[in-house]
Amino acid sequence: MTTTGLDYDPYEHARRLGIHVVYRQLRTGNGLWVPEIRTIFLQTRMRLIHERSVLAHELGHALMGHRDSTPRQEIQADRWAARHLINPDELRSAAAASPDPGVWCHELNVSADILERYLRDDRRIA
Template sequence: MGGGSSTLNDYDPYAHAEMLGIRVIHRRLTTGTGLWVPDHRVIFVQDRLRRVHDRSTLAHEIGHAALGHRDDRPKHEVQADRFAAERMIDRERLVDLMQWSPDPSRWATEMDVSTKLIRVYWNLHRLDLSA
């Protein structure tokens, strides 16, 4: 998936949800920032999140939907994080950013993703700073 030299990755979690026939509803949640409700094909996202967290949360919840998860066991949370990171982070762009700055929070800001997804991607691919 690639943004290559663009600042933002081309992946749009809102378009993906629509393509999958999933309604996205923003509302105040008492726990967490997102919730996939498979029986109703609805994803609830915490109201008033910053754009970066809104998009990252939605991509994570779409991961639950796409992977057929029906509960939030820890294994499923890891899988949904990986799903989101793979779609929201362009490898070439990240490697370029790693050469420009040693700060993962800067990479996240530049890629419009959460630092959590940067860490997930980093751990999944074991990227080398000297690349």
């Protein structure tokens, strides 16, 4: 799968990988990868922009073979999600249209956390 940015569909990606996505009330966090049952649990009733970002983050855990959640693995999963959810050309276009990163999040359909991780990793945009 080579698509990035707005063309990247984490729901379709999960389906292709045979990973189940289940919505349920979670006590902590907004998402959880459970490798033993190839399932990602997502918090119910998240805003769609946040849900898309959380699902991509959890797919990052799945595809990198993470079995627990260390601070290092959380950064790796955010980085993986950011690289798939944000296309550099789309980001440049959003940045040219507005100086407000909140607008960029809306235009790119990503959470502020994912945008922040992308910008930390790729200073060419800022």
